[in-house]
Amino acid sequence: MLDELLNKPWFERVESDPDRFVNFGTAGSQEWWYFDAISSDGRDAIVIVWYASLPFDPEYGVQTLCHLRNPSKFPAPNPLDHCAIGIHWYRDGKTLAYALNGYKAEDFRHQTAPFTVEVDSNRLERDQTGYQLTVETPALDGQSVIKVSFRFVPAASTVPFATDLGTPESRHEWTLVAGDCQVTGHIEINGPDANALNFEGRGYHDHNAGSEEIRLAMKTWGWGRVHVDTDTFVYYFSDAKAGTRSDLVLKLRDGEPQLGQDYIIHAPWRKPTIFGLLYPGQVALIPFDKNRREKPAVVVRMGKPVDAGPFYLRWVAEFTVNATHYLGITEWLETRNLHRPWFNWMIGYRLKRPKRTGDKRPKT
Numbered sequence: 001m002l003d004e005l006l007n008k009p010w011f012e013r014v015e016s017d018p019d020r021f022v023n024f025g026t027a028g029s030q031e032w033w034y035f036d037a038i039s040s041d042g043r044d045a046i047v048i049v050w051y052a053s054l055p056f057d058p059e060y061g062v063q064t065l066c067h068l069r070n071p072s073k074f075p076a077p078n079p080l081d082h083c084a085i086g087i088h089w090y091r092d093g094k095t096l097a098y099a100l101n102g103y104k105a106e107d108f109r110h111q112t113a114p115f116t117v118e119v120d121s122n123r124l125e126r127d128q129t130g131y132q133l134t135v136e137t138p139a140l141d142g143q144s145v146i147k148v149s150f151r152f153v154p155a156a157s158t159v160p161f162a163t164d165l166g167t168p169e170s171r172h173e174w175t176l177v178a179g180d181c182q183v184t185g186h187i188e189i190n191g192p193d194a195n196a197l198n199f200e201g202r203g204y205h206d207h208n209a210g211s212e213e214i215r216l217a218m219k220t221w222g223w224g225r226v227h228v229d230t231d232t233f234v235y236y237f238s239d240a241k242a243g244t245r246s247d248l249v250l251k252l253r254d255g256e257p258q259l260g261q262d263y264i265i266h267a268p269w270r271k272p273t274i275f276g277l278l279y280p281g282q283v284a285l286i287p288f289d290k291n292r293r294e295k296p297a298v299v300v301r302m303g304k305p306v307d308a309g310p311f312y313l314r315w316v317a318e319f320t321v322n323a324t325h326y327l328g329i330t331e332w333l334e335t336r337n338l339h340r341p342w343f344n345w346m347i348g349y350r351l352k353r354p355k356r357t358g359d360k361r362p363k364t
Helices: 059-068 341-347
Strands: 030-039 044-054 083-093 094-103 110-111 115-119 122-126 129-137 145-154 161-164 172-190 195-210 218-228 231-240 245-251 262-266 268-270 278-282 282-288 298-301 312-321 324-334
Touching: 030 145, 030 245, 030 324, 044 115, 044 145, 044 195, 044 324, 059 278, 083 115, 083 129, 083 145, 083 268, 094 129, 094 172, 122 268, 129 172, 145 195, 161 245, 172 218, 172 231, 218 282, 218 298, 231 262, 245 262
Parallel strands: none
Antiparallel strands: 030 044, 030 195, 044 083, 083 094, 110 115, 115 122, 122 129, 129 145, 145 172, 161 172, 172 195, 218 231, 218 324, 231 245, 262 282, 268 278, 282 298, 298 312, 312 324
């Protein structure tokens, strides 16, 4: 089956480390390691992201755009000076805890063996059986601290998959590292709105690295995933600025990509937000054959977003597969509002720059 998949123009089996630090290093480049999980009872969803360089940091974006316009006057920014840790905890479609905390290059550390990434004292480490995620970071309110200890164990047949969503001149490597993981752990909020949860569920992990400032590289970008019994569906569609359209639907079984019918992604209409962002209110993944289009295999209904901003949306959405409803996670990015002055001031309410932990960090 994998030999047949390797003949697909969009399929690239990852021979190198799928989590490797690509580190393009160019002005505006971005890179992140993304993890999410939904609890077994469907009530709680967790998203944790380690950013080597945060594409939504307006300081980084403005410095990059100024440098590209006039390199002799404006020096190129160091991408690692815009590293960050992001964490989101949703319960029943509402946010319980949120943090997006930015740091400088001296607060970012990486090693290849064992694979480890740290942003301040927030540590992502991989061993022979899975990933250990350890987070202790101030929440958005500045009065609380979010603490996390999670274990992600990829399914037994996991095969990493990679594709380039960009162009030869503007690469954007998307690597589906582990699409189906068993997740256990503990999350708590220490502060005025104290809360805690012993977590058990299923999760997902991917890795992104782009060489060009994301507003210049991408117009729109949609993604979603859902677990259905032993299967996982993942879809991705993006429009690069150069006019390249990338559409991908992947079905995994026990973590391994399956060769089946090709799919088309049908998102026929857009709904506007208060910021003028146009997003697909519904997405259908339709098996395709040469003679006819069949009924959708998967229908995604977005509903109310759990995160909404001037350029980005996230949902814990309803996926319908064979007339049965499942919860999954979807995202939508439209970059035209990114780094514009009349939106930049809003980011400061979400992106904080707390004091570094410093020497309290564990040694690698």
